Amino acid sequence: MIQIKQVSKSFGHVNVLKDIHLEVPESHIYALIGPSGAGKSTLIRSINALESIQAGEILVDGISVHDSKTDINKVRSNIGFVFQSFNLYPHLTAVENVAIAPIQVKKVAKEEAEEKAKKLLTSLGLGDKFASYPGQLSGGQQQRVAIARALAMDPKVMLFDEPTSALDPEMIKEVLDAIRHLASTGMTMVVVTHEMGFAREICNQIVFMADGRIVEVAPPEQFFTNPQTDRAKDFLSKVLNH
Amino acid sequence: MGSWRVIPEHMPILLDGLWMTLQISACALLVSIPVGIILGLCRISRNRFVSFIAVCYVEFVRGVPLLVLLFWIYFVLGKILKMGPFLSGVVGLGLFSAAFIAEIVRAGIQAVPRGQMEAARSSGMTYFQAMRFIILPQAFRKVVPPMASQFITLIKDSSLVSVISVVDLTLIAKNVVATSFRAMEVWTFVAIMYFCVTFFLSQLINVIERRYRVSE
Numbered sequence: 001m002i003q004i005k006q007v008s009k010s011f012g013h014v015n016v017l018k019d020i021h022l023e024v025p026e027s028h029i030y031a032l033i034g035p036s037g038a039g040k041s042t043l044i045r046s047i048n049a050l051e052s053i054q055a056g057e058i059l060v061d062g063i064s065v066h067d068s069k070t071d072i073n074k075v076r077s078n079i080g081f082v083f084q085s086f087n088l089y090p091h092l093t094a095v096e097n098v099a100i101a102p103i104q105v106k107k108v109a110k111e112e113a114e115e116k117a118k119k120l121l122t123s124l125g126l127g128d129k130f131a132s133y134p135g136q137l138s139g140g141q142q143q144r145v146a147i148a149r150a151l152a153m154d155p156k157v158m159l160f161d162e163p164t165s166a167l168d169p170e171m172i173k174e175v176l177d178a179i180r181h182l183a184s185t186g187m188t189m190v191v192v193t194h195e196m197g198f199a200r201e202i203c204n205q206i207v208f209m210a211d212g213r214i215v216e217v218a219p220p221e222q223f224f225t226n227p228q229t230d231r232a233k234d235f236l237s238k239v240l241n242h
Numbered sequence: 243m244g245s246w247r248v249i250p251e252h253m254p255i256l257l258d259g260l261w262m263t264l265q266i267s268a269c270a271l272l273v274s275i276p277v278g279i280i281l282g283l284c285r286i287s288r289n290r291f292v293s294f295i296a297v298c299y300v301e302f303v304r305g306v307p308l309l310v311l312l313f314w315i316y317f318v319l320g321k322i323l324k325m326g327p328f329l330s331g332v333v334g335l336g337l338f339s340a341a342f343i344a345e346i347v348r349a350g351i352q353a354v355p356r357g358q359m360e361a362a363r364s365s366g367m368t369y370f371q372a373m374r375f376i377i378l379p380q381a382f383r384k385v386v387p388p389m390a391s392q393f394i395t396l397i398k399d400s401s402l403v404s405v406i407s408v409v410d411l412t413l414i415a416k417n418v419v420a421t422s423f424r425a426m427e428v429w430t431f432v433a434i435m436y437f438c439v440t441f442f443l444s445q446l447i448n449v450i451e452r453r454y455r456v457s458e
């Protein structure tokens with residue numbers, strides 16, 4: 001579903017992605033983990049072209065994302081993206097936040113789009129928050145609205161960049177539960193996360209990045225019990241024993 | 243105190259002048275808002291050429307005294323395009339004020355967090371859709387208070403159009419002083435008239451602003 005081929009990127013003189021290779025098959029869930037500054041955000045943001053790349057190619061559902069002939073808006077409407085800081089639209093209600101892209105991009109009728117938005121919000125436990133503005137919601141609720149907003153476009157792929165890092169501990173679970181539920185529907189997902197337990201539980205593969213490279217790709221059991229590289233061992237000893 | 247009789251005696255004509263001042267300020271505002279918004283949008287355009295043109299305009303207008311700009315528009319542009327004093331005044335004040343509104347608009351848009359544009363684009367919206375439905379509505383709220391104070395500035399600046407023979411409050415006052423020799427009384431009263439208008443407007447703005455803050 002996602003193919004990343006020999007991708008490189010630099011900000012000025014700093015190489016942040018170096019010859020990245022990765023394939024995510026349909027209905028698989030990949031976790032991107034690694035130390036701060038490894039390039040995880042840059043990589044996941046380049047999958048829907050929020051970041052440009054200097055070399056290589058990224059295909060999503062067979063379409064080359066960074067090709068100038070590609071209609072990027074069409075590609076992006078098939079990719080849901082969830083940000084660490086939610087980025088909900090503060091001037092719109094929860095329902096409007098969820099419905100606006102289907103209405104404007106897919107030209108769905110307003111009533112239909114809002115009906116669907118309400119269903120999505122209800123399924124995420126936000127049945128009583130339809131008319132709330134983002135400022136009136138807790139962090140966990142905002143992030144669930146953001147997940148509903150991404151799902152409203154019926155994406156083929158969902159990308160999450162540290163969806164729980166900005167949340168208070170007691171709200172992390174509600175957001176992880178929402179992602180877990182999504183996993184059970186067979187959605188293809190890439191998740192940048194620091195939640196090792198969560199990554200171990202739901203992901204098919206762990207992708208460990210450091211210094212702009214993919215250092216190790218392995219199934220969770222193998223990665224967490226028997227990492228192959230020193231970088232990964234070092235990283236795990238830091239995050240698991242604090 | 244008999245000398246103050248000059249004010250009631252000339253009240254109708256002074257009110258005519260005030261009316262002209264309000265008219266020319268309002269017309270100039272109507273010119274400067276669309277021009278200013280377009281310039282502000284050009285200013286942040288990713289197209290270098292477009293933003294360069296907008297920067298040049300803003301810097302040029304802000305670097306020239308309004309009085310000189312008014313003279314130039316009235317005596318140069320006005321002669322070519324056959325514009326009378328009123329129209330020249332509207333154009334001059336409007337184009338001058340547009341440069342400041344452009345900066346207000348630019349600042350308002352740039353005050354909207356970057357993540358808003360990213361969220362909108364990542365859901366498949368075009369740049370223009372994202373601007374129209376996500377960025378501009380948020381920028382608008384930030385822009386209302388400085389726009390309103392720009393209007394107050396405009397009313398005060400409009401007294402300069404008296405030099406291109408627009409019969410506004412300032413020019414009427416000058417004429418009344420010339421015939422009645424009551425400079426102290428007339429100019430004091432005119433100052434109070436300008437103050438009343440701008441004070442009333444700024445109070446109005448405060449009310450609107452408070453209302454906005456509550457609804458956010």
Ligand SMILES: Nc1ncnc2c1ncn2[C@@H]1O[C@H](COP(=O)(O)OP(=O)(O)OP(=O)(O)O)[C@@H](O)[C@H]1O
Nearest residue numbers: 011012014016034035036037038039040041042043
């Ligand atoms: N817009 C930018 N301009 C310049 N350098 C950048 C920019 N964005 C990221 N970088 C640099 O690129 C490198 C990778 O950043 P990235 O945000 O992808 O890391 P990350 O793995 O997501 O880290 P974190 O866990 O802290 O989020 C870092 O060294 C960062 O300083």
Ligand SMILES: [Mg+2]
Nearest residue numbers: 040041042162
């Ligand atoms: Mg990051």
